[in-house]
Amino acid sequence: MNNFDQIKNALQRIRHLNDLPDEIQQRIAASATLRHFDTGQIIYVEGEPAESIYILEAGWVKATRMTREGREQAMMFLRPVEMFGDIAVFTGTTYPGTVVALEAVDVWIIPAKTILDLIPRYPTFAAAVIRHLGERVLHYISLVEDLSLRSVEARLANTLLRNAELHEGQLIVPRHEWTTFDEMAVRLGTVRDVLGRALKTLEAEGLLRVQKQAIILLDPKGLEERGSL
Amino acid sequence: MMMSETTPNPDEQLRTRIIQALMLDERTAALDLRVGALNGIAHLAGTVASLDVRDAAQELAECVRGVRGVVNRIEAPGAPSPSRNIRLLFPPVQEDNDMENK
Numbered sequence: 001m002n003n004f005d006q007i008k009n010a011l012q013r014i015r016h017l018n019d020l021p022d023e024i025q026q027r028i029a030a031s032a033t034l035r036h037f038d039t040g041q042i043i044y045v046e047g048e049p050a051e052s053i054y055i056l057e058a059g060w061v062k063a064t065r066m067t068r069e070g071r072e073q074a075m076m077f078l079r080p081v082e083m084f085g086d087i088a089v090f091t092g093t094t095y096p097g098t099v100v101a102l103e104a105v106d107v108w109i110i111p112a113k114t115i116l117d118l119i120p121r122y123p124t125f126a127a128a129v130i131r132h133l134g135e136r137v138l139h140y141i142s143l144v145e146d147l148s149l150r151s152v153e154a155r156l157a158n159t160l161l162r163n164a165e166l167h168e169g170q171l172i173v174p175r176h177e178w179t180t181f182d183e184m185a186v187r188l189g190t191v192r193d194v195l196g197r198a199l200k201t202l203e204a205e206g207l208l209r210v211q212k213q214a215i216i217l218l219d220p221k222g223l224e225e226r227g228s229l
Numbered sequence: 230m231m232m233s234e235t236t237p238n239p240d241e242q243l244r245t246r247i248i249q250a251l252m253l254d255e256r257t258a259a260l261d262l263r264v265g266a267l268n269g270i271a272h273l274a275g276t277v278a279s280l281d282v283r284d285a286a287q288e289l290a291e292c293v294r295g296v297r298g299v300v301n302r303i304e305a306p307g308a309p310s311p312s313r314n315i316r317l318l319f320p321p322v323q324e325d326n327d328m329e330n331k
Contacts, residue, residue: 042302045272047240047265066270066300070317094240094265098272098302 004029007108010057013081016131024118024125031114037101046098050088052109056080059105060176063097064186073147074187076139077102086129087136089115102183103176147189150229153198155188157227160208164217171217202226239295240266246293247271256285262303264290269297276304283308291318 007029012018034057037043043054046065056078063076063084075097078084088095089112119126146155164171185195199215202208207223209216217223237245244266251257251264260282262275271290277283283305290299298317 041304042263042274045263045265045274045300045302047244047267047270047272048263066267066272068268068270070270070298094244094267096267098265098274098300100302 003032003034006034006057007032007055010055010081010108014055014083014132015135016128017083020125020128021122024122027118028110028114032108032110035107035109037105037107039101039103041101041105043099043101043105043107044085044095046096047094050085050093050095051112052085053083053089053112053115054085054099055108055110056082056084057106057108060102061099061105061107062102062183062187063099065097071191072186073189075143077187083132086115087133090129090133150227152188152190152194153201154227154229155190156184156195156198157202157207157223159184159188160215160217161220161223161227164220167214171220172214173217174214175212240268243269243271243293243295247290247296250289250293251286254285254289256282257289260286262286266296269295271296271299272302273299274302274304278305280305280307 004026008025011020011025011028032055037059043061044052058080060077060079061084062074063078064072064074067073076084084099085095115129119129146158150158160173163173165174166172167174181192181195185192188195190198199208199210202223203210205222207217207219207226209218244264247264247266251260251262260275260277262273262277265272271293273286273290277286283301283303286303287299287301290296296318
């Protein structure tokens with residue numbers, strides 16, 4: 001598969017960007033470069049000028065932001081295929097978070113100028129970008145609501161339900177290598193000890209069971225109720 | 230309030246000073262490091278050959294006026310990975326440009 005076919009394939013798997021005219025895809029492909037990152041490598045750091053937009057082709061990444069108090073807060077976990085780094089490019093600011101490869105990752109890097117030049121010329125592309133950004137706004141509204149209004153147990157219940165997979169008749173959340181307790185704590189905006197207590201509480205209530213390879217959701221309905229508290 | 234394009238915000242100025250400090254030191258001048266600054270916290274990334282150089286980059290950033298802390302994510306043999314710990318040099322202040330960076 002050549003560069004054009006590869007990035008076209010990636011664009012077609014991104015919600016809202018999957019029906020862009022060939023000409024736009026061609027322009028994006030012409031300027032895009034594919035780069036590999038190993039586990040733990042930094043794709044960009046917060047406070048760095050936003051010079052590129054990224055399309056995640058393979059592997060998981062996380063976006064975090066350091067609080068004023070020096071605590072890492074997860075903003076987003078992304079899996080392929082997804083676009084990131086766009087908010088800072090469109091607002092002309094620095095990247096608001098740091099993006100780290102959680103496993104072996106392939107990323108398309110597209111110069112910001114390519115995207116910014118396309119927007120005024122192609123209203124269909126602009127509309128697609130607006131829809132994508134709108135979804136990001138909704139994500140952050142949800143994150144603010146979670147962090148400010150919900151308990152750690154409720155956040156944990158919601159996060160587990162959002163990431164659950166049906167496996168041999170059981171609803172489970174697989175424990176990827178990078179899904180350590182520390183990572184989960186960052187994701188939930190808390191610390192490891194509090195997360196450990198929350199897991200124990202939910203386990204004691206019969207809502208879930210923590211295993212080495214997975215967290216088994218024994219009572220999804222009960223977890224949903226806990227998530228709304 | 231939107232930050233004017235002609236007025237560099239404090240973090241941009243801080244980032245420039247950190248880059249200058251790294252460029253002026255012979256241990257870090259030739260390195261290709263990524264540098265960010267947000268809310269007075271410096272963020273460093275990239276790859277270097279030794280822990281000593283990694284530590285040197287952090288020390289240089291910490292010495293820059295206005296830096297409240299350094300998140301050192303520079304890769305080096307034997308370095309913690311991923312490093313997310315930060316030692317704040319000064320406590321957080323309320324009056325800054327946080328909203329404008331979101």
